[in-house]
Amino acid sequence: MLARLWRGPFLLAAVLAMAASGCDSSSPERPALVTVPVPQGFAPLPVPPQNPLYADRVALGERLFFDPVLSRDRTVSCGSCHLPELSFSDGRQRSVGVGGATGLRNAPSLLNVAYRKSLFWDGGALFLESQALVPLEDPHEMDLAPEAALERLREHPEYPVLFERAFDGDGPSVQTLTYALAAYQRTLVSAPVAFDRYRAGDTSALSPEARDGLALFQTHCSACHAGAQLTTDGFENNGTSVTDDDPGRERITFASGDRGTFRVPSLRAVARTAPYFHDGRFQTLEAVVAHYDEGGDGTPGQSPRVRPLRLSSGEKAALVAFLQTLDDRPAAVDRSPTR
Numbered sequence: 001m002l003a004r005l006w007r008g009p010f011l012l013a014a015v016l017a018m019a020a021s022g023c024d025s026s027s028p029e030r031p032a033l034v035t036v037p038v039p040q041g042f043a044p045l046p047v048p049p050q051n052p053l054y055a056d057r058v059a060l061g062e063r064l065f066f067d068p069v070l071s072r073d074r075t076v077s078c079g080s081c082h083l084p085e086l087s088f089s090d091g092r093q094r095s096v097g098v099g100g101a102t103g104l105r106n107a108p109s110l111l112n113v114a115y116r117k118s119l120f121w122d123g124g125a126l127f128l129e130s131q132a133l134v135p136l137e138d139p140h141e142m143d144l145a146p147e148a149a150l151e152r153l154r155e156h157p158e159y160p161v162l163f164e165r166a167f168d169g170d171g172p173s174v175q176t177l178t179y180a181l182a183a184y185q186r187t188l189v190s191a192p193v194a195f196d197r198y199r200a201g202d203t204s205a206l207s208p209e210a211r212d213g214l215a216l217f218q219t220h221c222s223a224c225h226a227g228a229q230l231t232t233d234g235f236e237n238n239g240t241s242v243t244d245d246d247p248g249r250e251r252i253t254f255a256s257g258d259r260g261t262f263r264v265p266s267l268r269a270v271a272r273t274a275p276y277f278h279d280g281r282f283q284t285l286e287a288v289v290a291h292y293d294e295g296g297d298g299t300p301g302q303s304p305r306v307r308p309l310r311l312s313s314g315e316k317a318a319l320v321a322f323l324q325t326l327d328d329r330p331a332a333v334d335r336s337p338t339r
């Protein structure tokens with residue numbers, strides 16, 4: 001168990017044997033809780049009391065996350081579209097599910113997903129514990145009814161025991177499946193980066209060019225991409241043109257004023273989560289910066305904060321240099337389970 005968790009690069013983690021036995025005398029073997037270190041400036045990791053980060057629950061969630069058994073034709077796992085080495089995004093403009101079905105949207109990074117106030121580009125889900133049913137059933141993703149998924153897990157040679165251990169005797173159910181996936185995903189937290197050291201007072205952590213970029217960022221961007229998470233988690237129209245197929249948050253609220261608004265993404269690890277925007281329309285950070293420099297597409301309802309900036313080419317390069325310092329990992333990492 002410990003070895004398994006340590007192998008995960010995002011769990012740089014101390015796996016602490018917490019005094020679980022003292023809490024619950026009926027199960028003296030109540031396993032360790034995972035503690036996930038978070039960068040300075042982050043709030044403590046939000047973990048709902050109903051779903052503690054028990055190490056065996058996190059490990060089960062990790063295994064399920066990478067297991068294609070949860071898709072109709074057994075070819076697609078959550079990890080097919082949320083790849084560890086791409087900070088849990090997939091590098092595609094739009095995601096491809098079972099049978100090559102293409103969805104409408106770009107797969108967002110799951111890094112720091114525990115901190116999101118709502119989920120999906122339009123905030124269409126509120127809790128990790130309920131979110132997982134969406135990709136499971138979506139015909140463009142895994143295309144498997146929950147009952148069918150549970151049947152496979154119940155018939156599996158190993159899963160029933162793993163569920164029972166992680167959930168005090170409960171086997172695979174909609175609740176235990178989604179709780180395990182949620183517990184694992186909460187452990188996907190950024191490692192500290194140069195930006196964090198800079199925020200903590202070490203000015204030499206950023207190069208002079210990146211510091212120039214940060215100053216521009218603070219002037220033009222940080223009203224929406226704010227704080228250590230680089231997002232307010234609010235919904236904004238940043239001048240991205242939309243179609244009726246995907247009107248943004250209007251899809252959820254039916255309010256015409258929400259047409260073309262999307263949740264402001266965190267920019268942590270943004271250098272490895274291309275392509276960008278809800279529909280993956282931009283391949284590079286240079287193209288994103290050009291979008292803002294031009295003042296967006298001038299779409300109806302566009303935020304007044306997005307307006308022509310007329311930056312010099314050096315300033316645009318500085319902004320990109322700053323965004324690159326938010327990267328998390330120097331090299332590709334492998335979290336895919338070998339078991």
Ligand code: HEC
Nearest residue numbers: 077078081095096097105106107108119120121132135141
């Ligand atoms: C076929 C590719 C694909 C598969 C498979 C897939 N996802 Fe996703 N995931 C996406 C896309 C695309 C989005 C964005 C959808 C949207 O915003 O409407 C997304 C969004 C999410 C989000 C919201 C993140 C955020 O910041 O809002 C979570 C959490 C998530 N997926 C978890 C999972 C889990 C758990 C599984 C497996 C049960 C899974 N995904 C399977 C493509 C995929």
Ligand code: HEC
Nearest residue numbers: 220221224236238240262264265276277278288292303305
């Ligand atoms: C009015 C709020 C707002 C401002 C100001 C703003 N952004 Fe954004 N940003 C957003 C929203 C909303 C999205 C998602 C748009 C979409 O998906 O269509 C976004 C997306 C991005 C992305 C893509 C992230 C991804 O994962 O796809 C990057 C990079 C980015 N912004 C950088 C910047 C920079 C650099 C500036 C300043 C020049 C800036 N933003 C200013 C709201 C804003």
